[in-house]
Amino acid sequence: MAGGVVVTGLGCVSGLGIGVADFWAGLVEGRSAIAPLTGIEDDLNIRIGATVRGYRPENHFIADDLSLLDRFSQFAVIAAREAMADAGLAQDESCARQAAAVIGTGCGGKQTDEETYTQLYRKGRFRAHPLTIPKGMPSAAASMVSMHLGIKGPVFSTASACASGAHAISQGCLMIKAGIVDVALVGGTDAPFTYGLLKAWEALRVVSADTCRPFSQNRSGIVLGEGAGMIVLESEAHARKRHAGIYAELAGCGLSSDAGHITRPDTNGIVKAIESALSHAGLVAEQIAYINAHGTGTQANDIAETEALHRVFGTHARALAVSSTKSVHGHALGASSALEFVATALAVHHGLVPPTANFTTAGYGCDLDYVPNTARKMPVEAALSSSFAFGGLNAVLALRSYPSEFVASV
Amino acid sequence: MKLQEIVFEAITQEIPSSSGTFSLQTPLEELGIDSLKAITILYELEDRLNIEIPNDVFDSIKNVGDIVHQLQQLTAGSDTAWLEG
Structure with a gap:
């Protein structure tokens, strides 16, 4: 049996909406999700971004779960559910028990951290919210994906700024090639639209006020986005044995x-x-x-x-x-x-x-x-x-x- | 508002499904209040009552009444005249 690694499931949350279908349609049309930001502080110079518009967390999670999920973890879980369902593994508990999950993030739970710091620094509250650490830690998204999907093999997060997701994908690939797991749910997630983080990006002077025009003469920098991309990687032998649909080989x-x-x-x-x-x-x-x-x-x-x-x-x-x-x-x-x-x-x-x-x-x-x-x-x-x-x-x-x-x- | 009502309100806020289902004798475990939820409830009560609840209080609360009792002791003699309970 062949020994490659194949892609059998995809999921995403992006400025183009929830789900791979909207994402792909927007990409193919070249329909940019970059738009004016709404509801942000007046003193921010960054006024545009690709946010997940119309996103309602309560449509995806019950209240009890939401209290433990930073926005970056919410995106990760939503995309992970889609990827596992797409791979036909959403109901396969025994497969999930053996699978790995590696989730990259550049920022971690910034929304949680900033809410707590606002309470402490601006509002003089003497105690931080008790959920600040479990919600805000960079590995929270990986833990939440594990908990919500029942994934019990190797689970961890990767952090390498803008390459975090790619490093996560490569780790999943290498674990499969090493024979450690047959299935790895991998990807990346971030939710960087917080006041402090936007101020920090503003200070780097690399964010465009216009739009994102890669490789163009009049390009003027990056435009921030948010979301999550999740991928089910599988050993070729495992995928072929269960007659899974295969998008491509991760060679x-x-x-x-x-x-x-x-x-x-x-x-x-x-x-x-x-x-x-x-x-x-x-x-x-x-x-x-x-x-x-x-x-x-x-x-x-x-x-x-x-x-x-x-x-x-x-x-x-x-x-x-x-x-x-x-x-x-x-x-x-x-x-x-x-x-x-x-x-x-x-x-x-x-x-x-x-x-x-x-x-x-x-x-x-x-x-x-x-x-x-x-x-x-x-x-x-x-x-x-x-x-x-x-x-x-x-x-x-x-x-x-x-x-x-x-x-x-x- | 009585202290007991404030505690009941804080519990209901954290566990909405518990509304009207518990008494002072109800064990926290029965309401699905694990340690993480318990410290979140104490956090809200600290803010509401403007007090600091020491860590050892956390170890001694097993049921709803324990929280009320501990808060009565912590607020006794302090500037919380608006409390009746």
Whole structure:
């Protein structure tokens, strides 16, 4: 029996709504979820973002459960439920008991922390809310996914800023390849729209007041998003045995660290991560048709990333379709790389590449095919999902299309 | 408002389904109040009564009446004349 790792379930919460169907429809249409923020403090300069509009927690959780769930945990559980149901494993208690869950987050339970700090610092309350630690700890989402889904194998969280979800996915992949588990629920989640965190991002001067325009000449920075992306990974043998629908194969993971600057990306680190992913996957450069780029829309990232693609792919770089879906779902920090992995798996599955939305004209140093504004139907034999986080923590995931007789029917 | 009513209200706020189902003799465990819920109830009572409830009080409360009793002792002689219970 084959020994690969395959994708059998997808789930997400994003600025495009609850669920994979709305997410994919929005991506393919290039319909950006970035919009003016409502109900925020007047002294915030950040006025736009990709929030989950119309989200009502009580539609997804009973009151008793909600009291223990920070917003970032809520998103994780909702997306995890969808992914497990999509994989046909929602009712399989024995499978869940053996499964792993690895959930990345860049921020943790900020909403909980900030509510408590507001009470302490601004309102003079002498005691913190007793649930501050269990709700706010970065691993809370992983614990809540475990509790709500009955997952009792290895469960933990990963934190690597904007690559947190990708590192979680790679950990799940490696645990399956090592024979530790047959099934791993992996992904990332974040809910960064709090006053303090928006102020902190504001101070970095990398957030756009306009919109997110990756690789465009007039790009002006990132736009924050929120949500969660969850993926069911499964050993190929386990998936085939139970006749699961398969979206794609997770063929390999490439991880590296710049060991350089805390915010500035380093082309060498990016190159190393991409080359490692190709090598681990047993793919050659010419097999890659699509790259879901990190593509933040900052001056520094988009140039460094483009340069790295030239160095790795040589003349094939011009044949690549490269798009940044952050233009649609925003930069959802720890969730971004997981949402982008979902997008990449669907691109491979459907043979349809989502565009870079909000694209105008190519920026200086950005001379590749960025699939501007319109989705493209094309065969995608293999694809990469790239994440290059603050702190120089890089993660690249390689997906390969799976023989059509086994593919998922969605 | 009597102290007993304030305690009943705090419990009902934390466990809405318990409304009207308990008395002073009801064990907290019977209401589904585990240690995490118990400290949350004490947190709300601290805020409501503007007092600090020491950690050892937490160890001594087994039923609803224990909470009322402990709070009576903690508020005795303090500036809580508006309390009748």
